Amino acid sequence: xxxxxxTRSNLGRAIVxxxxxxxxxxxxxxxxxxxxVLTIFFPGxxxxxxxRAVAFVTDYGAPVIxxxxxxxxxxxxxxxxxxxxxxxxLESFVGEKERFSLxxxxxxxxxxxxxxxxxxxxxAMPPLLASYLGIIVYLAGxxxxxxxxxxxxxxxxxxxxxxxxxxxxxxxxxxxxxxxxSVRAANLMASFVIIPMALLVQGESLVMFWARYDVLWVxxxxxxxxxxxxxxxxxxxxxxxxxxxxEIDEINLxxxxxxxxxxxxxxxxxxxxxxxxxxxxxxxxKIRWPIAIMIALVSVAFFIGWQHAPVYQLPAxxxxxxxxxxxxRDRLEQFGLFSARGxxxxxxxxxxxxxxxxxxxxxSFGVLAAIVFMIPTGLVGYLAGQVxxxxxxxxxxxxxxxxxxxxxxxxxxxxxxxxxxxxxxxFISPPPGKTVMDGWLIALADWTKVFMGLAAPLLALAAxxxxxxxxxxxxxxxxx
Amino acid sequence: MIEARALTKYFDDFHAVETxxxxxxxxxxxxxxxxxxxxxxxxxxxxxxxxxxxxGTAIVAGYDVVRQPEGVRANVGILTEHHGLYLRSTGREYLxxxxxxxxxxxxxxxxxxxxLLDRFGMAEAAGRRTSEYSKGMRQKLALIRSMxxxxxxxxxxxxxxAMDPQSAKLVRDAIADLRTDNRAIILCTHNxxxxxxxxxxxxxxxxxxxxxSGTTDxxxxxxxxxxxxxxxxxxxxxxxxxxxxxxxxIVEQGADWVRYCAASPETANPLILSRLARDGVSVFxxxxxxxxxxxxxxRAVEEDESALRx
Numbered sequence: 001x002x003x004x005x006x007t008r009s010n011l012g013r014a015i016v017x018x019x020x021x022x023x024x025x026x027x028x029x030x031x032x033x034x035x036x037v038l039t040i041f042f043p044g045x046x047x048x049x050x051x052r053a054v055a056f057v058t059d060y061g062a063p064v065i066x067x068x069x070x071x072x073x074x075x076x077x078x079x080x081x082x083x084x085x086x087x088x089x090l091e092s093f094v095g096e097k098e099r100f101s102l103x104x105x106x107x108x109x110x111x112x113x114x115x116x117x118x119x120x121x122x123x124a125m126p127p128l129l130a131s132y133l134g135i136i137v138y139l140a141g142x143x144x145x146x147x148x149x150x151x152x153x154x155x156x157x158x159x160x161x162x163x164x165x166x167x168x169x170x171x172x173x174x175x176x177x178x179x180x181x182s183v184r185a186a187n188l189m190a191s192f193v194i195i196p197m198a199l200l201v202q203g204e205s206l207v208m209f210w211a212r213y214d215v216l217w218v219x220x221x222x223x224x225x226x227x228x229x230x231x232x233x234x235x236x237x238x239x240x241x242x243x244x245x246x247e248i249d250e251i252n253l254x255x256x257x258x259x260x261x262x263x264x265x266x267x268x269x270x271x272x273x274x275x276x277x278x279x280x281x282x283x284x285x286k287i288r289w290p291i292a293i294m295i296a297l298v299s300v301a302f303f304i305g306w307q308h309a310p311v312y313q314l315p316a317x318x319x320x321x322x323x324x325x326x327x328x329r330d331r332l333e334q335f336g337l338f339s340a341r342g343x344x345x346x347x348x349x350x351x352x353x354x355x356x357x358x359x360x361x362x363x364s365f366g367v368l369a370a371i372v373f374m375i376p377t378g379l380v381g382y383l384a385g386q387v388x389x390x391x392x393x394x395x396x397x398x399x400x401x402x403x404x405x406x407x408x409x410x411x412x413x414x415x416x417x418x419x420x421x422x423x424x425x426x427f428i429s430p431p432p433g434k435t436v437m438d439g440w441l442i443a444l445a446d447w448t449k450v451f452m453g454l455a456a457p458l459l460a461l462a463a464x465x466x467x468x469x470x471x472x473x474x475x476x477x478x479x480x
Numbered sequence: 481m482i483e484a485r486a487l488t489k490y491f492d493d494f495h496a497v498e499t500x501x502x503x504x505x506x507x508x509x510x511x512x513x514x515x516x517x518x519x520x521x522x523x524x525x526x527x528x529x530x531x532x533x534x535x536g537t538a539i540v541a542g543y544d545v546v547r548q549p550e551g552v553r554a555n556v557g558i559l560t561e562h563h564g565l566y567l568r569s570t571g572r573e574y575l576x577x578x579x580x581x582x583x584x585x586x587x588x589x590x591x592x593x594x595x596l597l598d599r600f601g602m603a604e605a606a607g608r609r610t611s612e613y614s615k616g617m618r619q620k621l622a623l624i625r626s627m628x629x630x631x632x633x634x635x636x637x638x639x640x641x642a643m644d645p646q647s648a649k650l651v652r653d654a655i656a657d658l659r660t661d662n663r664a665i666i667l668c669t670h671n672x673x674x675x676x677x678x679x680x681x682x683x684x685x686x687x688x689x690x691x692x693s694g695t696t697d698x699x700x701x702x703x704x705x706x707x708x709x710x711x712x713x714x715x716x717x718x719x720x721x722x723x724x725x726x727x728x729x730i731v732e733q734g735a736d737w738v739r740y741c742a743a744s745p746e747t748a749n750p751l752i753l754s755r756l757a758r759d760g761v762s763v764f765x766x767x768x769x770x771x772x773x774x775x776x777x778x779r780a781v782e783e784d785e786s787a788l789r790x
Contacts (some may be wrong), residue, residue, distance in 0.1 A: 013581065024569065
């Protein structure tokens, strides 16, 4: 467990690094020139653009465009200087490594946390100050030209948004910097930061022209969460040994396969019984917390669905199946139920959905996988709510329509979701002494064991039950 | 001061250092000799708590390298193979930065930086950016950095490698002074005369293992056999071998010289000299035949190679 003791002593030593790096940065024209341009020239240009655009659109009777453009440009003026922070942060560790100045620093009595804080502050502070200055220059110009002042809440939002965007970019870039072996590789990896940020700014632009400024708070909150994850990841992945040791970035498929297969086979050898008993059990124990999280999430999803039933109520005549049960079996057969083909279709669909959810989970620390698995239970909750609103017993609906196959399918979803959260979280928190890649491969082996050993067989059983048992129960309960 | 027991470091399947044990008490210098890639830097990095040993233990300045890394690092001064200065900083700024990182109080820092800069002839250059420094000046600045916090343990990797003879002597004198100051020093070097001049103990490391260690004399005896005495005569002489045969074993001889080894030179040499004087042979010199550390090193490597082959 990594503690985050932001004590005075930690900050004191960290700031020694920050001070030196800022002083060095201020002697580098590659940093100074863009900051000056983006702080003074660019806000001036935006100011001119805003004044002209407002005059133009007012002439054509569309002043609303001008009203929306001014806050939008305020956001852009704040964002542009912080883009410099990415460049500084990307080379924070790997740049020192390339210049051979990292080892003396790592040999000093600084803790990992002090080094991390010092570097992060050094990367974020100059561009952020430039950004605030740019905002001031832009607003001063607007006041002089148009007598326009921003509402206080908007100003607070833009400053907060600028700050969290800078810290997210810096935290992500510092992670990249600690995991690459050259500045060139770090710049290539920066796409993983630049592309999401570019998409985010586009989304924010829409919000600004839409004038739904309350949505900015949601974005700010989301970015704070992402930043917390990235900081945790940065501190956890910071490894002096790896920083000094790695000389080249390479994909060693043989070594990767060795790590994966060693973890997958474990102590079981070629005995499937031992594999189930020892290895699957071991992986299950590792994902016990993610299992608890998934159980909580699907329960929450069910209740959210239930709560939304009255909000988005279906017309009563849509709930006809329960009331109108003439030739029910024939109608169910039309959907492919009671047939082997139906089993194959459902199993294929469930496996495809599970694999896709897991794939999404890999790129989102498991979050998207959890959301995908929450959707079906949310829908069940919503439909149960509709049944109740239509005057029927929701337990009858759940017992007949969901439970027979759900007894296998829901645990399978929970297991896959949990294994995927474990897999996604391995990026943030690899096992002690393991590299990120080794940690990920070990988690992938756990995911594979859980999927092959438990979830896939449960999904096959669920498909059988869903095709032959659930419809039979429905017919028996409802008649027809 | 430095006690390492069976230090081992594996990088995946590569065995970088294998069961290395070292002991360097206060006031002593250990020279770690070995070819590139032998494991010297890995050993030093483990002793600085930058690399975690795969197995084995080490106590440096009273701190455990695994459990008390910050304590170790605070008490070790390290000169790394690449000095890696901050090229936009001046020499004084660079030293001040590291002094502050090591927690040296501002007034002490100022005084110590001044003293060390003077001692190494760097005072005039201290206000210039390090990018303007020559290789040797950069090396000296990095060495000053390693000594700035007055550490009881110094780990020096090639301290004179880039220096001109005058600067190298300055540094060697400084290391000798530091030894008398009761510090434990490990010196990684390829410069064998320097190692011989400065070190109390030599350890030869090869393929991650210590293949020979001891004082220079011990190693010479161990690897090159007992000391050889060399007698040089004022003029060519015949029949010396016969005269000496009962007190020494002749190893080599020429017209006006002879090399022999004796079980106890302290008693054999006076006896030999008196016999030669009795026989009217004029002795020009009697001295121990030179046995270089290079010969020791090469012999150690050769023996290890043949041991590995067999």
